[in-house]
Amino acid sequence: MTDGPRPLNLREVAEGLRSPHAPAAPAALAGAGGARSALLAPGRLRELATWLAGTRDTDVAGPLERARLVVLAGDHGVAARGVSVLAPDGTADAVRDLVAGTHPAAALAAAAAVELAVHAVGVRSAGPDGDRGAGGLPAAVTARAVRAGSGDVAREDAMSAEETAAAVRAGAAIADEAADEGVQLLLLGDVGVGATTVAATLVAACLRKSAVDVVGRGSGVDDDAWMRKTAAVRDAVRRA
Template sequence: MEEAWYLEEAPAPDEEIITLARARQDNLTKPKGSLGRLEDVAIQLAGNQGTLNPKIERPAIVVFAGDHGVAAEGISAYPQSVTSEMVRNFSAGGAAITVLAKTLNVPFRVFNMGTVDSLEELPNVEDRRVAAGTQNICNSPAMDERQFEECMAAGKEAIDTAGDIDLFIGGEMGIGNSTIAAAMAVAHTKLAAQAMVGRGTGINDQGLAKKAAVVTRALSKHIPHMRAGADYLRRIGGFEVNALAAAYIRAAQRGIAVMVDGYICTAAAMAAVKVNPSIRPWLFFSHCSAEPGHEKLLVKLEAKPLLSLEMRLGEGSGAALALPILQAACALHRDMASFDEAGVSRGG
């Protein structure tokens, strides 16, 4: 049987370039290590791109949208109709991520993976609707094998049709998907649900307790049946979360760096790494959100986020904000003078 495309390994970083890039950072006109994380990301990107002059010049943003059957458990402060309403808002340019995309001059698209409501044709919105939302994971797997493969194919398509890009920023929209992210986080970390659920759209303490109970109940049903990484996505994922994970995998396979957004995107990234561990060096992590489980997921991934702004919006908003930091790190690495070039004396 032919191996699924998402299991094919991504290219490995160039270790020789990484060594040379680290030496260059140590030879620039600054105290060694004084640019902190900016040095780390420039070195990582140099190794990924196989050059001592890394650049991020052609980023693209794709938001995946979808609804979740688990919303029937009353785990969100908003009705599911908000998902499709927000897709219209994305199309009209009125959402946070679309404002950021315009501000940063980054191409933006939406993939509708499965809103409960069918939508009219909208500018910048690709209709890839698998179904009217997933199944309720408290009762059954989120999706069947055919739907799972459709989601993975859509994520691949989002990258393959994005043109000649050098950074992918993924976002998500879906009422109920912070519950899905928490379930995936618990499944991958084995921590208690209470540690991984957050207020999402703004639920109260009673809602928070209900959300934790829903996650625990769902996982007790599915954990015994999870063997491979893809099982996590099919059983407890979401149409938009799975497409996002697939896009991360495909970007890495094509040598495109990925900027991961907040809690839900990090849960998708964790699942993607479980499916295909070779993609991990291609992932950069933008920020640590206000969702309590996010920091724990980042620790599990050994990821150091660039920002901490107490954000919990999603949509790819934190990743978009981190884009100029990555670009600045590249510019500093490329364009700063060495001690010899500048005629500056080194420290002892």
């Protein structure tokens, strides 16, 4: 008997992201009539073909029958500091547009015959303690909710260690389910106002860089918002 899942080891998770297979020879693409043609795979395309073939334990990167775009959504508490041109509550709106098929990413996925799955893991209107369908979000979209928005990293932890582990496990479960359903390729996306501020904080902390070195314009902020964003990253790194 155990008291729950074992502590999450992020190093093990990162190592598990590498493909367990490696093609015996540089991958070719299946051309017309199934013929192999390395000429169809120059440069970056050849690299992708080799990677894809390795994940499928074959030397030939054949066509994909099922691909799925998985979009993970979450609100960032730091967005309330005015670090984005988008409103702090814009995450839920983007999720609704994705579900309705009116978001640009949804339109592109539909045009390419790519399935779309949206998961509100940390959207304020879809927290695990409230109505799963809050804010007009379908229950299937909020089923993996970990918490209703994250903390403001400039003054508090975004999530607890337990919530972080739960979020990573939620992502693993989403990927496992897709594989069990026969999805051959997962494309990952994220939605969350303030996301680049948190990303810049992680970069600054991991690489020991100053906020000025890593903060960009993100959603297209003006100088005042850029200064607020830089100050938030600076405070977050100092606090952590």
